[in-house]
Amino acid sequence: MDxxxxxxxxxxxxxxxxxxLAISLYRSEAELPEKVRVPRxxxxxxxxxxxxxxxxxxxxxxxxxxxDDLTCPFGALALGFxxxxxxxxxxxxxxxxxxxxxxxxARAARALPKLEYGNYRYLVVGPLDRANFEPQVITFxxxxxxxxxxxxxxxxxxxxxxTFTVRGGASCxxxxxxxxLSDECQVVMPGPGERIVAHAExxxxxxxLPASKVAITLKGLEAGHQIGVQRYPVPSYLRYQPQHxxxxxKLFDALxxx
Numbered sequence: 001m002d003x004x005x006x007x008x009x010x011x012x013x014x015x016x017x018x019x020x021l022a023i024s025l026y027r028s029e030a031e032l033p034e035k036v037r038v039p040r041x042x043x044x045x046x047x048x049x050x051x052x053x054x055x056x057x058x059x060x061x062x063x064x065x066x067x068d069d070l071t072c073p074f075g076a077l078a079l080g081f082x083x084x085x086x087x088x089x090x091x092x093x094x095x096x097x098x099x100x101x102x103x104x105x106a107r108a109a110r111a112l113p114k115l116e117y118g119n120y121r122y123l124v125v126g127p128l129d130r131a132n133f134e135p136q137v138i139t140f141x142x143x144x145x146x147x148x149x150x151x152x153x154x155x156x157x158x159x160x161x162x163t164f165t166v167r168g169g170a171s172c173x174x175x176x177x178x179x180x181l182s183d184e185c186q187v188v189m190p191g192p193g194e195r196i197v198a199h200a201e202x203x204x205x206x207x208x209l210p211a212s213k214v215a216i217t218l219k220g221l222e223a224g225h226q227i228g229v230q231r232y233p234v235p236s237y238l239r240y241q242p243q244h245x246x247x248x249x250k251l252f253d254a255l256x257x258x
Contacts (some may be wrong), residue, residue, distance in 0.1 A: 001211060006138065007129035009218045013225050014146045014232050018057040019127035022135035023208075024174055025079070025120035026064075033133040034120060036064035049075030049172040050190075050198035053125055057141055062126025063145075072193065078173035079123055080115035112170055113177040123176070137179045138214055139188070142205040147187065149221065149232050150207045154185050156220025162187075169193055179210040185217070 010020045022168060026032055026051060039047045047055075048071050051061045067081040077081040087093040089108030099105060128138060140150060151162060165178060169191035178186045186208045209217055223256035224230030 003128050003131045003135065006214060006218060007025075007127075009141060009221065010128070012147060013221050014140065014142060016140060016142055018141050019060055019129070021028045021053065021057055021125055021139040021141075022128045022131035022133065023123070023137040023139060024120040024124045024133055024135055025115075025176075026124060027120055029066075029122065032064050033062070033124060033131075035132070036062050036124060036126075038064050038066075039069040046071045047156060048072040048193065048197050049079070049123065049176075050194040050200070052123070053139070053172065053175065054147070054194075054198040055199065056125045056127060060127050060130070062124065062130065062132075064139070065125075066121055072172075074112060074170040074193075075172045077114055078170060078177045079114060079116045080119050080124075081121070082115045084109070084114055106239045108167075111167060113165075113173045114183055115177055115180065122125075134211075136211055137208050138211070139174055139175055139206055141204050143203050144205060145234055146232055147205050147207045149224070149230060150209070150217060151185070151187075152224050152230050153216040153221030154209075154213060155225050157216065167191070175206065175208050179208045183210050183212055185209050185213055206212060 007020055010016060037043070039045060039052065046069050047065070049065065052065050055061050057065055066077055070076050070081065073082060077084055085093065089106065089109050091104070091109060094100060094105035094109070095102040101128035107153075124133060128135070140147070153163065164187045165174065166187070166189050171188050171191045171194045174186045174188045188206035188208055190204060190206070194200045228235070
């Protein structure tokens, strides 16, 4: 994948306000790409997964995060960095910590998409146009009009529909884990954690594309743009004569007369 060409297409057709992102997971520190920022080393602190995503798309940084760099247990569980222990899956652990009833916690634990524990040790996320690594997932943040353009691009050749999973939080699971598990695009609705901690704005949603769906999506994005209807900014229909208050018409006629 030529990440610069992909980024250029996204810039041309969607005009993003923050950097489109390249995301990959790695099994060891030795595999990490060069010039990555490790939060506990460079920043002297741990961060949430969504916080690292926001740093990448707003600051232009490329970050590498392991379990030692993270604070949010749900992000670490979704990435397979923490083990989904039986007492977590059945809700007793959360109940003992005052995090709601055992039954509710168990349902939430089962619903959280999770990569296999121990399969990866590092998450790398950075701006797409500067990525010196092959992305497994590409993520685009924007407004609903921009995101629907990507969905239209994905479906342009097929004319089908996509189905998405939405929860009330742990949006990083939709950003990273679900595209990898499903090998399909996923809409990301930032949850309260991503809005409070990572400052996702009220109008922002996102779409994550697994690497296998990038080429077909960009091809459809370009084709839709060429036919003139599927464009961003959305082309407004302005070829009509407006209706003004009655006084406007009388004033216009009076000014126009002799």
